[in-house]
Amino acid sequence: MIKYLGSKRTLLPTILRVVQALPETRSVIDLFSGTSRVGHTLKGAGFQVLANDHNAYAAALAGCYVAADREVVLTDAERLIREFNQLPGKPGYFTETFCIQSRFFQPKNGARIDAIREAIEAKDLSPNLRNVLLVSLMEAADRVDSTTGVQMAYLKQWAPRASNDLMLRMPDVLPRATRGAGAAYCLDAFEAAQTLRADVAYVDPPYNQHSYLGNYHIWESLVRWDKPEVYGIACKRVDCRERQSVFNSRPRFRDALATLLQSIKAETLILSFSDEGYLSQADLDPMLASLWGGTAQVTTISLDYRRYVGAQIGIYNPAGEKVGKVSHLRNRESLYVVSRNGVSPALASLAAAHSEQPALFSV
Numbered sequence: 001m002i003k004y005l006g007s008k009r010t011l012l013p014t015i016l017r018v019v020q021a022l023p024e025t026r027s028v029i030d031l032f033s034g035t036s037r038v039g040h041t042l043k044g045a046g047f048q049v050l051a052n053d054h055n056a057y058a059a060a061l062a063g064c065y066v067a068a069d070r071e072v073v074l075t076d077a078e079r080l081i082r083e084f085n086q087l088p089g090k091p092g093y094f095t096e097t098f099c100i101q102s103r104f105f106q107p108k109n110g111a112r113i114d115a116i117r118e119a120i121e122a123k124d125l126s127p128n129l130r131n132v133l134l135v136s137l138m139e140a141a142d143r144v145d146s147t148t149g150v151q152m153a154y155l156k157q158w159a160p161r162a163s164n165d166l167m168l169r170m171p172d173v174l175p176r177a178t179r180g181a182g183a184a185y186c187l188d189a190f191e192a193a194q195t196l197r198a199d200v201a202y203v204d205p206p207y208n209q210h211s212y213l214g215n216y217h218i219w220e221s222l223v224r225w226d227k228p229e230v231y232g233i234a235c236k237r238v239d240c241r242e243r244q245s246v247f248n249s250r251p252r253f254r255d256a257l258a259t260l261l262q263s264i265k266a267e268t269l270i271l272s273f274s275d276e277g278y279l280s281q282a283d284l285d286p287m288l289a290s291l292w293g294g295t296a297q298v299t300t301i302s303l304d305y306r307r308y309v310g311a312q313i314g315i316y317n318p319a320g321e322k323v324g325k326v327s328h329l330r331n332r333e334s335l336y337v338v339s340r341n342g343v344s345p346a347l348a349s350l351a352a353a354h355s356e357q358p359a360l361f362s363v
Helices: 009-020 037-044 056-066 070-087 093-102 107-122 127-142 189-195 217-224 251-263 281-289 309-313 345-353
Strands: 027-030 048-052 181-185 200-203 269-274 299-305 330-338
Touching: 009 037, 009 200, 009 269, 009 299, 009 330, 009 345, 037 048, 048 056, 048 127, 056 181, 056 217, 070 107, 070 127, 093 107, 093 217, 093 309, 107 127, 107 299, 127 217, 127 269, 127 281, 251 281, 269 281, 281 330, 299 345
Parallel strands: 027 048, 027 200, 048 181, 200 269
Antiparallel strands: 269 330, 299 330
């Protein structure tokens, strides 16, 4: 999957164990699906997943990894991938914007991206098959980019991978989940919370100033293919200035999260939150305990992990020059499991298994 700030790859085993520890769970809402790593893992374990994200590129990822089923799309997707891999490059909007005006990709690969994206647009494809091909292209582009992992800037010198030739691959599309077909939505989180219903809701909101749209604006333009006006050295979409998430605002965050959690239609909530977020555990505990009229029971599991790849590499200015100093290389991510009907024995056992590491776990 694509390089992504806030990816839950290291937390996936714990998230899956938590969901499996909840009794009679068949369906899960992933309210801020991002790369759909969580939804993909839960689908693979048999759960019906309803994935949502308000960014178009994330909705496409969910369409591929959650909504599309391998037995339905595989034959056509592999045929089209072979066809598109044979296309010669044809420079267009993408090449001009992200290879000439900026240096995210080498022009040879930008021209291939232009040609393949236009070919996808010209096909009359089902939504799920279209998303599989868009994700195949997005991931192929991600393998030949020249960034530290986010699209706020590009490297001053070409990354070695940027010289490789762009090549599509079949994404890891799973068979239909045993508990029901998944679905992908591109809704505002508050609308999705009011609309979608499931046994469990996984909530992983942006929890600091970092905008996912700003960090991954190239993928948004690649998926929408609306060829927008851009600004700045990074050639960001102009709507990055307007499409601001309330969850990126420190003054508005607390009330927004409280409102969202109260409106979710699920019997159990799993909130993922980092120690880099706007709220501390002391802030979150009473907010979560107040749900369902104050009857909610909250279990908290905290895990230590490495920060995103950009922090490991260092801080760069828009010209690609390394500047400043990274303050820390590790974070603590907490999973707050909020139960309406009490803590299940399986969840209690999972809690006990972590109790030998008191610095990382609390109930």
